[in-house]
Amino acid sequence: MTMVDIGNRLAESTSPYLLQHKDNPVHWLPWGEEAFELARRLDRPILLSIGYAACHWCHVMAHESFENPAIAALMNEHFVNVKVDREERPDVDRLYMQALHLMGEQGGWPLTMFLTPEGTPIWGGTYFPPEPRYGRPGFRQVLEEIARLWREDRERLLTNARELSRTLARREETTPVAISLPADFPRRVCKALIRHFDPEKGGIGGAPKFPQCPALDLLLHAGVAEARQQVVNTLRHICQGGIHDHLGGGFARYSTDELWLVPHFEKMLYDNALLITVLTTAWLQTGEDLFRIRIGETIDFLERELHVEGAGYAASLDADSEGEEGKFYVWSYDEIRRIVSPENFDLFARVYDVTPRGNWEGRIVLNRRRQLTLLDEESERFLAQERARLFSARSRRVPPARDDKVLASWNGLAVSALARAALAFDRREWLKMARERFREVMNTLHVNDELRQSWNGHVSPTPATADGVANMMRAAIDLYQATADTGYLERAQDLLRLMQNHYLADSMDAFCYTHESVLDIPLRQVHAEDEATPSYQGVMAENLLHLAHVGGDATLAELAERIFQRFSRAMTEVPLAHATLLKAHWLKHSGVKVVLAQDEARQEDSRETLLHAFIRQLTLIPPVAHLSPGKTPESLPPHLQAAACAEDRPALIACRGQTCAMPVHRKEDIPGALELIWRLS
Numbered sequence: 224m225t226m227v228d229i230g231n232r233l234a235e236s237t238s239p240y241l242l243q244h245k246d247n248p249v250h251w252l253p254w255g256e257e258a259f260e261l262a263r264r265l266d267r268p269i270l271l272s273i274g275y276a277a278c279h280w281c282h283v284m285a286h287e288s289f290e291n292p293a294i295a296a297l298m299n300e301h302f303v304n305v306k307v308d309r310e311e312r313p314d315v316d317r318l319y320m321q322a323l324h325l326m327g328e329q330g331g332w333p334l335t336m337f338l339t340p341e342g343t344p345i346w347g348g349t350y351f352p353p354e355p356r357y358g359r360p361g362f363r364q365v366l367e368e369i370a371r372l373w374r375e376d377r378e379r380l381l382t383n384a385r386e387l388s389r390t391l392a393r394r395e396e397t398t399p400v401a402i403s404l405p406a407d408f409p410r411r412v413c414k415a416l417i418r419h420f421d422p423e424k425g426g427i428g429g430a431p432k433f434p435q436c437p438a439l440d441l442l443l444h445a446g447v448a449e450a451r452q453q454v455v456n457t458l459r460h461i462c463q464g465g466i467h468d469h470l471g472g473g474f475a476r477y478s479t480d481e482l483w484l485v486p487h488f489e490k491m492l493y494d495n496a497l498l499i500t501v502l503t504t505a506w507l508q509t510g511e512d513l514f515r516i517r518i519g520e521t522i523d524f525l526e527r528e529l530h531v532e533g534a535g536y537a538a539s540l541d542a543d544s545e546g547e548e549g550k551f552y553v554w555s556y557d558e559i560r561r562i563v564s565p566e567n568f569d570l571f572a573r574v575y576d577v578t579p580r581g582n583w584e585g586r587i588v589l590n591r592r593r594q595l596t597l598l599d600e601e602s603e604r605f606l607a608q609e610r611a612r613l614f615s616a617r618s619r620r621v622p623p624a625r626d627d628k629v630l631a632s633w634n635g636l637a638v639s640a641l642a643r644a645a646l647a648f649d650r651r652e653w654l655k656m657a658r659e660r661f662r663e664v665m666n667t668l669h670v671n672d673e674l675r676q677s678w679n680g681h682v683s684p685t686p687a688t689a690d691g692v693a694n695m696m697r698a699a700i701d702l703y704q705a706t707a708d709t710g711y712l713e714r715a716q717d718l719l720r721l722m723q724n725h726y727l728a729d730s731m732d733a734f735c736y737t738h739e740s741v742l743d744i745p746l747r748q749v750h751a752e753d754e755a756t757p758s759y760q761g762v763m764a765e766n767l768l769h770l771a772h773v774g775g776d777a778t779l780a781e782l783a784e785r786i787f788q789r790f791s792r793a794m795t796e797v798p799l800a801h802a803t804l805l806k807a808h809w810l811k812h813s814g815v816k817v818v819l820a821q822d823e824a825r826q827e828d829s830r831e832t833l834l835h836a837f838i839r840q841l842t843l844i845p846p847v848a849h850l851s852p853g854k855t856p857e858s859l860p861p862h863l864q865a866a867a868c869a870e871d872r873p874a875l876i877a878c879r880g881q882t883c884a885m886p887v888h889r890k891e892d893i894p895g896a897l898e899l900i901w902r903l904s
Contacts, residue, residue, distance in 0.1 A: 238308035248295035262340035270302040276626035277489035301370035406812035413446035425457030436497035472520030489542035499640035541623035635694025686738035690759035761803025
């Protein structure tokens with residue numbers, strides 16, 4: 224097969240991950256019709272490589288293989304090579320990750336897939352070493368064998384590819400027969416999930432351990448007392464383990480062990496946003512100072528290290544610095560001994576697991592696992608002084624690279640987290656931060672009444688995937704609830720129209736993952752599973768229920784019910800994977816909702832009055848409809864119209880389902896109203 228000098232075409236990319244590969248000797252092309260047309264013209268398979276900027280093993284494979292001239296020559300001779308940033312094109316990543324799972328392989332990144340020139344998956348894997356090791360075939364041998372089969376036994380490859388493609392299509396297109404879910408089904412799931420927790424160290428399953436925030440969120444809202452205790456135990460270990468950056472704040476993506484000790488050092492925006500939200504809910508239930516402190520540290524981290532001026536939050540910080548995973552974060556015993564004050568060293572060493580032998584490959588990952596509670600005020604003050612010394616010393620190291628890409632989906636999660644934390648803790652500066660970040664993201668990514676996927680110096684031409692629209696809509700709703708500013712409600716309704724007009728499936732019972740204009744992917748996907756982030760179907764179901772409560776539009780609640788019906792069987796078969804949908808189902812049937820009737824001039828201060836007091840009493844942030852007496856929307860259900868219109872002074876009305884308590888006017892009356900509404904429902 225003759226060499227065709229295509230050249231490396233990644234230099235004009237907006238993705239930091241693709242730009243990391245622009246100088247490879249591999250003739251990389253970005254995803255798009257040009258690559259498929261070239262593969263057809265040259266009669267070659269496509270080698271698709273998917274990763275992201277903060278991915279450690281992506282860097283390893285790049286150094287070992289993509290920078291190797293001999294391996295690059297093999298790739299250039301036999302394949303059309305395509306690079307994809309999974310965060311810019313999560314639809315492409317998800318489709319081929321599903322294909323990998325159908326092949327019986329465990330997923331991960333880098334994702335390496337071989338495709339026909341039409342985009343049909345042939346075979347794939349994740350990381351391949353250049354030569355056989357770790358029990359995996361060498362990448363050089365994989366390339367040679369796929370190239371040989373394409374030349375000599377193509378029909379067998381194509382037969383397997385066609386069958387795999389049909390299976391993928393059936394998974395996306397088949398709608399299981401709906402089953403009836405009882406109102407208490409989410410609570411039953413919570414009781415069952417308890418069995419899967421590590422009763423001592425917290426978390427679900429063994430190593431590696433991920434926070435699994437959607438499941439924790441469900442358990443905090445709908446779970447029984449024992450389930451909530453497991454979540455609180457898990458969060459204590461996460462907050463005190465090595466997965467938390469005890470010097471700079473924020474959390475790494477997961478723990479490589481079952482102890483929450485050694486993180487995979489990359490820091491993702493979505494993990495930190497979701498943990499702020501879960502920790503806020505846990506604090507509302509427990510009042511535990513540890514959670515309050517970690518929330519503040521994480522918000523400080525977001526602002527200091529991830530804020531991209533005028534655009535929003537960057538996607539991530541790399542796991543590696545100076546070519547070594549975790550080098551920026553770990554310490555030697557001698558370094559700590561030299562920096563920490565002699566008078567505080569014994570205390571610091573005892574609390575943060577500092578020993579001459581280290582706790583990870585001879586080095587030290589700072590952690591407080593051995594004592595999950597905080598110390599006395601004076602000891603904590605001494606520890607804070609020493610952390611500041613270490614943080615200052617660490618700031619002189621070469622930092623991990625930052626992926627400056629601003630993603631609609633992850634920024635929506637972050638704005639929601641800030642708005643909820645601001646409301647719970649009565650922090651005006653956090654609310655201001657949430658409002659500014661929302662404005663930045665919408666100014667950057669909302670173009671011609673559509674939301675784009677990402678921005679990095681230039682806005683992406685690709686429309687946002689459905690999770691981007693759903694999460695930004697959630698952010699607008701949370702800002703409305705925190706501020707009573709109807710401008711945010713209007714933004715949420717604009718995003719709802721975008722979803723209904725361009726993402727709603729023909730079956731009218733779910734949303735598609737991609738905008739209808741996206742045609743460069745073989746299948747238009749519909750799915751409801753939580754992954755590292757909450758399911759967009761679940762987020763949309765909750766959004767619809769919130770807007771139905773606020774505006775009284777029954778058709779929105781009906782659409783949410785159709786989503787529940789569409790995925791009802793999946794929710795019963797794999798409940799852990801559908802925690803976000805289950806939480807929305809709980810909200811519909813069991814969650815308390817609030818009407819706050821208050822003069823427009825005083826709505827700005829609602830956080831200091833009844834709403835703020837209500838949240839403190841309830842321990843969960845409920846859907847809130849802000850009303851002005853005499854201006855109650857006629858679209859509200861009759862029982863809310865009557866209750867709100869009768870008020871000529873600030874009043875709070877708590878409801879469950881269609882049952883509402885009498886309006887209350889004083890903070891001290893809220894507990895009685897809550898007790899009544901739970902008893903009557």
